[in-house]
Amino acid sequence: MSSHVFRGRVWKFGDNVTTDEIIPGRYRFKTDDIGEWAKHVLEGADPEFPKKVRPGDVVVAGKNFGSGSSREPAPLVIKHAGISAVIAKSFARIFFRNAINVGLPVVICEQLPDVTEAGDVVEVDLEKGMVRNLTKSVEFAATKIPNFLMQILMDGGLVEHIRKRGGAVWQDIG
């Protein structure tokens, strides 16, 4: 499997999962240890989630995932918990930018969440822009994101992207 193809077991969430549910503000006041934060990942939406999640798992959600705060620890804790990708019908804009900047694969797909249940196995092909539910044997095209964002994501985030390419990143815009 190429490094841009992820396969994993699904955890399913609904619409409007907020950044306060992903990582409540109260934990950010206590520590800046990301490992500690990750112990509470998404517990606002599912209190058992931090115990159940395994590296490589995939989060599938409805619309407006990550709404609320600009806190970058939100995508960071999801990544740190080992989630390989988040597939949602839509994302809140700041969360979406932050996820790409920290190298958490975020995939927009209107159809897949409706036919996917918890425990299904899904596959994301970032480069080809395809998502598949292997349990249900269905495949959908993800919404295309601009090339320069895909490059940042595939490099593992903005810091790695700049290190790798030595500076300015989005010259190809416009």
Place this chain on the structure above:
Amino acid sequence: MLPGFTMAEKILAKKAGRERVEPGEIVEAEVDLAMVHDLTGPLTVEVFEKIGAERVWDPNKIVVVFDHQVPADSTRSAELQKKMRRFVADQGIKHFFDVGRGGICHQVLPESGLVRPGMLVVGADSHTCTYGALGAFSTGIGATDMAYVFATGKLWFKVPPTTRVEVVGELPRGVYAKDVILAVAGEIGSDGANYMAIEFCGEVVKRFSVDERLTLCNMAVELGAKTGLVEPDEKTASYLGANPSSMGEVVRSDEDAEYADQRVLDASGLEPMVACPHSVDNVKPVSEVVGTSIDQAFIGSCTNGRIPDLREAARILRERTVSDGVRLVVIPASQRVYEQAVREGLVEVFVKAGAVVCPPTCGPCLGGHMGVLASGERCISSSNRNFVGRMGSRESEVFLASPATVAASAVAGEIADPRDFLGD
């Protein structure tokens, strides 16, 4: 003939050095002002160092405000603040608001005149959209984006389509800007304006003070929007202590601008509104929730911690007391607001009523400190979010309302209609 442009499109085009831009297009634009606070600043600095940057692009265009954990509530936050103070000194950052010198960032930037019409402003805080009340294009970003801005002064933006919200009629007694924006949230929904700009206009918005416009634009993000905007006018100029001709670059939408959506709200028929748990668009008229018991009431935050808010709350609390079994927390949004509230005798009213008045900070709004909720507790709050666990325990509940509704509820010991306390 080509259609005209919205304010959002015009400001982004100008800052991107372009004749015109279209919604959906991605442009690189030059930022006029960049703000971080004590919670997002440290991560910004960490990333700034990781990408190998040494000097900020312009120390006069960066604003650092300590507001979330102030005064430092732990050795950890004290260490982070120490680190930020060092960065400010090393980089020669001009606009730094330390503890006791500023207050909540979204009050400090407007009141100190740093935000001007026509500017492109980014802040590492989602409520940065507040500054659109002054006719600036202003939006929240994360720490990594901010580190890039610190290093280069530039950032990519997707040009948003604009939704136009026209507020007509006349606000009834006991109904405020907060009730208007809650009503809009109830109608549009918490992602109804995702990635969009919202332009607020109409006779009610024209009559609103800048403070009230700040409340409107503050909550644009709660509808998913990238920014809220109000056309600058003579009120904007007077707020900034400037002439209308010199207050900044006044940008107005063209008559024939294209909008993604247009809504008209008649304010004349509005009641005080309450956003019920656990989403900002779960909005009901206060009459439907009157009598709901509460444990805490909070007046403050970047939404409603300004002087008009404190005055309205004091009108209700004067010669009344907070109900037994209820804690009322009042937090002026800035040192200036605090000082004014002292001068006008408002603080005395609050203290006599049995409220605790805290120094300017975000406080309990995001479950930080100064009034965090236990499990099973319920709070009515003048802030902007009522998400699960927002103000403390996952098993607590938050209702959002105007400062007047919060004050009335604190007195009643349950959610109450402010009109019953305001006289005629």
